[in-house]
Amino acid sequence: MRIARAVGIGLLGWTVLLGASPGAAALAQAGDDHAAAARIFAERVERYARLRARLEEPLPPFDARRDAWSLLLTRRYLASAIRSARAHATPGNLFAPPVDGLFREAIGQAIYEVDIEGLVAGWEDPVDLVINEPVPDWALHAVPDALLARLPPLPEAISYRLAGGALVVWDEHAEIVIDALPDAFITR
Numbered sequence: 001m002r003i004a005r006a007v008g009i010g011l012l013g014w015t016v017l018l019g020a021s022p023g024a025a026a027l028a029q030a031g032d033d034h035a036a037a038a039r040i041f042a043e044r045v046e047r048y049a050r051l052r053a054r055l056e057e058p059l060p061p062f063d064a065r066r067d068a069w070s071l072l073l074t075r076r077y078l079a080s081a082i083r084s085a086r087a088h089a090t091p092g093n094l095f096a097p098p099v100d101g102l103f104r105e106a107i108g109q110a111i112y113e114v115d116i117e118g119l120v121a122g123w124e125d126p127v128d129l130v131i132n133e134p135v136p137d138w139a140l141h142a143v144p145d146a147l148l149a150r151l152p153p154l155p156e157a158i159s160y161r162l163a164g165g166a167l168v169v170w171d172e173h174a175e176i177v178i179d180a181l182p183d184a185f186i187t188r
Contacts, residue, residue, distance in 0.1 A: 037102035038152050044094045045169070048178055049155040052171065055081040062157075062173055079174040083132045091131055094169055094179035103167060106150040107184055114146040127164035129180045139163045140170070 059074050060066065066074075095103065127139040141162040143151070151160055154169070158178065161168040167184035168177055 033098060034102055034105075037098040041094060041099045041102065041152055044099075045154060045158065045178075048094075049158060051085055052078070052082060052157075052173065055085060056173065075173065075175050079132070079134070079171075079176050082171070082174050082176065086132055089131045089179075091129075091180060091182075093131070095181045100181060103151070103181055103184065107147060107167065110144075110147040110150050111185065114144075125164060129164060129166055129168065129177055129182070131179060132176050134175050135161075135163050135168070135170075135177060140168070143167070 056078055059078060060070070062071065062074065092100070125139065127135060129135065143160045143162055148160060154160065157172040159170050159172055161170045162184075163180070165183055165185055167181040169179045170176075171178050
């Protein structure tokens with residue numbers, strides 16, 4: 001339920017953003033396309049969140065009071081369970097069309113309007129991004145707030161990260177890549 005509410009707020013924000021621009025007929029079509037793409041993305045993320053919740057249920061909670069070794073074992077077990085459950089996951093499970101266009105447009109607008117290109121400079125260092133696998137800590141970077149504000153909201157313990165020039169949807173509990181949008185900062 002919490003996911004649907006957050007997505008509704010996100011869609012409203014995207015609709016308001018689109019409705020404030022000139023060219024009402026073209027934007028109405030673009031708004032419908034964006035709303036549909038945002039719904040598709042929200043459904044895909046929600047499906048993943050439900051899977052993870054089901055696999056995480058029998059595990060001890062991710063509590064900061066637990067010792068580091070115990071947390072590491074729990075994360076590794078959860079990641080392994082997710083890998084088994086998503087054995088056929090491929091790049092683009094979340095970012096398949098039309099969702100990729102929605103994200104590329106939001107990133108393009110952020111680069112144009114806020115000039116975040118300077119904020120993400122140097123974050124294109126090559127790194128192999130594999131679905132359901134971890135990424136070295138040195139390769140993951142926070143998404144600048146100016147861009148994060150333009151992206152659809154995510155459920156708890158799932159976040160956006162930058163790695164190797166890609167926008168990554170990251171599972172904070174299992175510490176694995178859920179999906180990645182490669183070359184996210186190359187404007188087309």
